[in-house]
Amino acid sequence: MTQTLRWGVLGAARFALNQMAPAIHAARGAELLAIATSSQEKAAPFEAFAPGLKVHLDYDALLADPSVDAVYIPLPNALHVDWTLKALAAGKHVLCEKPLGLKAEDFDRVIAARDETGLMAAEAFMITHHPQWARVRQLLAEGALGELRHVEAVFCFKNDDMTNIRNRAEVGGGALPDVGVYVMGSIRFATGQEPEAITHADLDWEAGVDTYAHVAARFPGFRYSGLVSTRLDNRQGVVFHGTEGRLTMTTPFTANAAGLAEIVLDRTGQPQQRESWPGLNQYVLQVEAFCRSVREGAPYACPLEFSRGTQAMIDAVYAAAGRGNGAG
Numbered sequence: 468m469t470q471t472l473r474w475g476v477l478g479a480a481r482f483a484l485n486q487m488a489p490a491i492h493a494a495r496g497a498e499l500l501a502i503a504t505s506s507q508e509k510a511a512p513f514e515a516f517a518p519g520l521k522v523h524l525d526y527d528a529l530l531a532d533p534s535v536d537a538v539y540i541p542l543p544n545a546l547h548v549d550w551t552l553k554a555l556a557a558g559k560h561v562l563c564e565k566p567l568g569l570k571a572e573d574f575d576r577v578i579a580a581r582d583e584t585g586l587m588a589a590e591a592f593m594i595t596h597h598p599q600w601a602r603v604r605q606l607l608a609e610g611a612l613g614e615l616r617h618v619e620a621v622f623c624f625k626n627d628d629m630t631n632i633r634n635r636a637e638v639g640g641g642a643l644p645d646v647g648v649y650v651m652g653s654i655r656f657a658t659g660q661e662p663e664a665i666t667h668a669d670l671d672w673e674a675g676v677d678t679y680a681h682v683a684a685r686f687p688g689f690r691y692s693g694l695v696s697t698r699l700d701n702r703q704g705v706v707f708h709g710t711e712g713r714l715t716m717t718t719p720f721t722a723n724a725a726g727l728a729e730i731v732l733d734r735t736g737q738p739q740q741r742e743s744w745p746g747l748n749q750y751v752l753q754v755e756a757f758c759r760s761v762r763e764g765a766p767y768a769c770p771l772e773f774s775r776g777t778q779a780m781i782d783a784v785y786a787a788a789g790r791g792n793g794a795g
Contacts, residue, residue: 658689660689
């Protein structure tokens with residue numbers, strides 16, 4: 468393998484076109500080499516910013532390409548595990564879009580295959596690579612808020628197009644599969660704590676997918692309230708509330724896309740403190756971190772074991788609501 472990690476993309480998904488393929492193309496230590504899609508026409512927008520891109524008209528053909536070192540998988544949720552396993556079996560490192568699995572036990576097969584092959588495999592939880600989250604974790608660990616007592620996390624957007632994969636049960640759609648990882652995984656990442664119990668789970672369903680989920684949970688040191696929806700106006704934010712202060716994240720999940728990546732620290736009797744990170748692309752940071760882990764063995768902020776823990780929390784929410792994952 469060369470020092471530059473050569474990437475292929477499985478599928479011409481819109482998110483791959485708008486975010487991840489350009490991020491791979493821009494990342495240091497990475498080269499966007501190939502794409503697999505059903506037609507040359509679907510590949511054309513990718514070729515516009517990556518001239519010379521190899522186009523495979525079959526996913527298996529890309530996995531058989533010896534010049535590809537790593538693959539990014541943006542396929543519908545229900546296909547993630549199978550194609551991750553196929554890619555690992557083909558000798559490729561894998562960065563798979565979230566959620567990698569639709570149940571926690573789905574991760575076990577991927578973890579086993581990762582360990583057996585010695586290859587890198589990870590879920591694309593990009594926020595763990597953005598410095599605003601590293602800073603929040605540092606402030607919490609230092610006790611900047613005194614004792615953390617409550618956390619609120621919200622991520623909502625409106626998508627009522629029933630042909631969209633986020634609204635189709637057969638491909639693993641739903642608000643929790645799509646954005647639950649943000650409001651739950653981010654809190655686990657920042658605090659280092661795991662939920663003890665889901666104390667409230669209120670879900671709305673349409674055509675077999677959850678479209679609204681209000682969740683309360685108890686962690687060892689604090690209580691948690693989370694909201695996700697694919698039927699409400701755009702809103703995101705996280706507030707950490709402690710005995711001595713409050714830490715607010717204004718754009719925690721789509722930093723510098725929906726708004727400035729900024730944290731605001733309010734403590735009684737002290738001037739308000741603001742820190743921001745304009746211009747950083749967390750998708751590029753994610754790809755660069757992945758490449759460093761492959762080339763140098765550098766620690767990775769979001770290993771599969773961590774991602775499995777987030778899915779376990781989502782599974783527990785479905786169970787508390789009396790519905791299985793993806794139940795209609």
